[in-house]
Amino acid sequence: MLVLSGALAEMTWPTILSKRETFREVFMDFDPLLVAKLSEKKILGPCSPARSLLSEHRLRTIIENAQEVLKVIEEFGSFDNYCWSFLNSKPMIGRFRNPREVPLKTPKADAISQDLLRRGFLGVGPTVIYAFMQAVGMANDHLVTCYRFDECCSCSEDPTAMDGIDNHNKSMVKDQEMNMMCGLVECVSLEPSRARATTVISIS
DSSP states (O other), rough: OOOHHGGTSSOOOHHHHTTTTHHHHHHHGOOHHHHTTTHHHHHHHOOGGGGGSSSHHEEEEHHHHHHHHHHHHHHHHHHHHHHTTTTOOEEOOOOOGGGSOOOSSOOHHHHHHHHHHHHHHHSHHHHHHHHHHHTTTTTEOOTTTTTTTHHHHHHOOOOOTTTTHHHHHHHEEEEEEEEHHHHHHSSSSHEEEEEEHHHHOOOO
């Protein structure tokens, strides 16, 4: 999901979500081990579908970040463990009633962003990181009036829900997360000047 969150620099969430199958194909189901081995020739070639998604700079950034993700995995066991260590494995729940109350970034997003930059990641400013946090459930910013709010709160109460799920079903869960993201995009609808940054979705 970090790939998709970073794409916010060049497109909006609705556009990203409409291209999610192409993203998944180009970046091999977001497997950092495979993405880290991608050659520029393959991903930047004239016939590569990746060229229809993002700029050359952003595509290179994704490959370089995948290489850094592997280092984080080696240190923490998983990128998931690393991210949740900043929140003590407890998601942030906004309980906002008005879209304008939803922040573009938070102190936690700032902290994660600074640490990622220190580790060599690129294009991971606090706004991108907070969009990532919203996407993966680290921050539940559905409005309290949104039909997804209670459901996301229930999921937040069971951080081990993915334990024991096989890879096929995990892929289905990821699709469900993406669909929930659609709900958040619909829920948090702001004026055009803030829409790109806040129409709030990891390499997971």
